[in-house]
Amino acid sequence: MDSDRGQAETARPHTGRRRNEAVHRAILDAALGLLADSRGAPITIDAIARAAGVGKQTIYRWWPSKGAVLLDALLLTADRTVPQPDTGSARGDLLAIVEATFAGAQDLSTASTLRTLVREAAHDPHLAELMQDFTAARRKAVRDILIRGIERGELPDGTDPDLIVDQFYGLFWYRFLLGHAPLDHAAAEQVTNSLLPAQ
Numbered sequence: 255m256d257s258d259r260g261q262a263e264t265a266r267p268h269t270g271r272r273r274n275e276a277v278h279r280a281i282l283d284a285a286l287g288l289l290a291d292s293r294g295a296p297i298t299i300d301a302i303a304r305a306a307g308v309g310k311q312t313i314y315r316w317w318p319s320k321g322a323v324l325l326d327a328l329l330l331t332a333d334r335t336v337p338q339p340d341t342g343s344a345r346g347d348l349l350a351i352v353e354a355t356f357a358g359a360q361d362l363s364t365a366s367t368l369r370t371l372v373r374e375a376a377h378d379p380h381l382a383e384l385m386q387d388f389t390a391a392r393r394k395a396v397r398d399i400l401i402r403g404i405e406r407g408e409l410p411d412g413t414d415p416d417l418i419v420d421q422f423y424g425l426f427w428y429r430f431l432l433g434h435a436p437l438d439h440a441a442a443e444q445v446t447n448s449l450l451p452a453q
Contacts (some may be wrong), residue, residue: 281306281313285327289367297324297370321374321381325388328367336395344403349446351396352422356437359430372431393419409450418449 284305288297299320303310317323339350359365375382400415425445429435 277306277308277312278316281308281316281323282327282330285323286330286363286367289324289327289370290363292370296374299323319378319380321371321378322384324367324371324374325381325384328364328371331361331364331367336391338395339399344399344406344408345446345450345452347399347402348396348422348450349442351399352446353439353442355392355426356439356442359426359437365430369431389423393423396422403450421449 281302285297285302288301288305297320299310299313302320302323303313306313313323317326337351337354339347339354341347341350359368371381371385375385396419397415400409400413400418403409404411404413404415422445426437429437429441435441
């Protein structure tokens with residue numbers, strides 16, 4: 255009997271973790287559903303809690319702010335890993351990461367979530383900080399490609415990696431937010447050719 259009790263007690267934490275993971279995912283799914291239906295309207299913690307069938311305190315147990323919930327929801331629909339191509343050339347690597355970035359923006363759920371996050375970040379300092387971390391990792395991936403290109407002699411010593419990173423992401427965000435021009439394969443090649451012209 256004692257051994258049965260011991261086995262039951264040992265099993266309880268595992269069951270609790272499974273239940274918590276289910277609730278955690280339900281909250282993120284609820285946030286994604288609200289983002290998809292929001293049509294630009296603000297999303298509140300109350301609305302997320304109602305849609306997920308949980309109390310607000312449950313949400314705040316895992317996330318410090320609404321922005322943090324929304325960013326995690328974005329990471330459910332976007333690739334969590336930052337692309338790190340290694341094609342053997344700076345130009346090939348840059349093209350790969352530009353294409354991956356543009357392709358991600360074509361996913362309707364990801365695009366909707368990202369636009370909402372940008373809007374929310376203007377009023378949520380904590381989310382703005384998280385978004386900086388989110389974008390910093392992607393900026394670093396592009397910068398590393400350019401540094402490798404300089405070290406291998408593919409790019410001139412006077413190349414300014416940070417300026418090229420800004421030019422790439424400046425164009426991406428401008429087109430993504432305004433929607434006035436495409437972010438497709440042809441655009442990725444044009445951008446790459448402009449930033450790193452073929453020798």
